[in-house]
Amino acid sequence: MKAVAIQAMQPMQPIQPIQYDAIIIGAGLAGCSTAIQLAQRGHRVLLLEQQRYPTHKLCGEFLSVEVISSFERLGILGAVRAAGAVPIRHASVTTCTGQSFHSDLPGTALGLSRYALDLILIQRAAAVGATCRDGTAVTAVTGDLREGFTVTTRQEVFTARMVMGAYGKRSGLDRSLARPFVQHPSPFVASKAHYTGIDLPNVVELHAFPGGYCGLSQIEAGRINVCWIAHGQKMQAAGKGDRAQALSQNPVLAERLASMKCLTEASQSLSQISFALKGKFDQDIWMIGDTAGMIAPLCGDGMAMALRSAELAVPMATAFLQGQLEIQSLKRQYSHAWNHEFRTRLQLGRLMHYGFIEPAIAQIGVQLCRHIPALGDALIRATRGASHEPALAELG
Numbered sequence: 001m002k003a004v005a006i007q008a009m010q011p012m013q014p015i016q017p018i019q020y021d022a023i024i025i026g027a028g029l030a031g032c033s034t035a036i037q038l039a040q041r042g043h044r045v046l047l048l049e050q051q052r053y054p055t056h057k058l059c060g061e062f063l064s065v066e067v068i069s070s071f072e073r074l075g076i077l078g079a080v081r082a083a084g085a086v087p088i089r090h091a092s093v094t095t096c097t098g099q100s101f102h103s104d105l106p107g108t109a110l111g112l113s114r115y116a117l118d119l120i121l122i123q124r125a126a127a128v129g130a131t132c133r134d135g136t137a138v139t140a141v142t143g144d145l146r147e148g149f150t151v152t153t154r155q156e157v158f159t160a161r162m163v164m165g166a167y168g169k170r171s172g173l174d175r176s177l178a179r180p181f182v183q184h185p186s187p188f189v190a191s192k193a194h195y196t197g198i199d200l201p202n203v204v205e206l207h208a209f210p211g212g213y214c215g216l217s218q219i220e221a222g223r224i225n226v227c228w229i230a231h232g233q234k235m236q237a238a239g240k241g242d243r244a245q246a247l248s249q250n251p252v253l254a255e256r257l258a259s260m261k262c263l264t265e266a267s268q269s270l271s272q273i274s275f276a277l278k279g280k281f282d283q284d285i286w287m288i289g290d291t292a293g294m295i296a297p298l299c300g301d302g303m304a305m306a307l308r309s310a311e312l313a314v315p316m317a318t319a320f321l322q323g324q325l326e327i328q329s330l331k332r333q334y335s336h337a338w339n340h341e342f343r344t345r346l347q348l349g350r351l352m353h354y355g356f357i358e359p360a361i362a363q364i365g366v367q368l369c370r371h372i373p374a375l376g377d378a379l380i381r382a383t384r385g386a387s388h389e390p391a392l393a394e395l396g
């Protein structure tokens, strides 16, 4: 892996009046793609990421069909291909009884680790002129869109005309902003790890177990990413306190897991995963990606949505920075565009998620899709955005 071409963490310094057009908190898909596009439009951008890159992140690592055109627009498709992204054209779903449904995806999706992808994205942001700092957690934000913002990290304080929250599904910042969803504990826990030992050419697999589901997706270097999400208590009850036993109640998944060897260096776990609807601006901070709302992982579309939400935000950000869009219109237009594009998809995804973790409902759902394959295909399409596939041939 190439060295990270971004600025290293600086020692503690006195406050400097550095003025940016935009400070973006979080260098995941939403944050990096916003930074790339704003920097390409000539804005002064600071991208702050709490983790040191490259790093493993909890994710199914299945990149939905729509991302290819986004990657091409961001200028990273070549780097994604060079990193060994694997084309995926089919989906296979199984229930706890081993009953299965197979479908063609509406185009070519990709499998690539977040370890590789997020590094490519942040390096691209740095290459097009954004100032990028990893190992730099934002601890506080004050100010507003009228007067500008002050952003505090453990090392330095920065100022900017706008701040974009791209810090993912949950962060300490949500609590300090008193965002309503953090008041409601979520029962969902998730875990992911990389495995070797089997080959899953061209297919993403989704296996239901009591209380949750587990995705298997091939990524670079012949690895399989195994990622599950579950209702913590239901999973505990199903496995009598043993998570592996809960997963193994699906015979297909049990067989897969028995045939593979876990590479523990990529293991990640997380709790409190919430699918609540969230504000698009909180205390004037502009929320993008999961920070504005997260789709259930069942849909495998969160990363594509994060990229798309950046594409919605960037032209409005430029108009605001150039004085062509006033604050209230900006908020109204973005919230309207976001709801128009994502709200129904999010609600459908949540409904499917809650159904799929209940073995009886998952069974009925898969049976229905077996009898009416068009229904399964329609659900797959309805939980993702429009795709333009200009460069599929490139990925073979």
Ligand SMILES: Cc1cc2nc3c(=O)[nH]c(=O)nc-3n(C[C@H](O)[C@H](O)[C@H](O)COP(=O)(O)OP(=O)(O)OC[C@H]3O[C@@H](n4cnc5c(N)ncnc54)[C@H](O)[C@@H]3O)c2cc1C
Residues within 6 Å of the ligand: 025, 026, 027, 028, 029, 030, 031, 048, 049, 050, 051, 058, 059, 060, 061, 062, 063, 064, 136, 137, 138, 139, 166, 167, 168, 169, 171, 172, 173, 190, 191, 215, 227, 228, 229, 273, 288, 289, 290, 291, 294, 295, 297, 300, 301, 302, 303, 304, 306
């Ligand atoms: C179990 C599970 C499986 C999933 N599987 C898939 C899948 O297969 N396909 C798919 O498309 N989507 C999947 N998703 C969803 C997907 O991971 C997210 O939708 C996507 O990562 C959102 O991108 P983002 O840029 O909004 O946030 P993230 O990618 O989470 O990036 C946020 C960044 O902000 C940083 N950050 C947080 N707080 C701070 C701070 N205070 N200061 C600085 N930086 C900060 C974090 O370190 C992180 O790097 C899955 C989600 C879960 C929970």
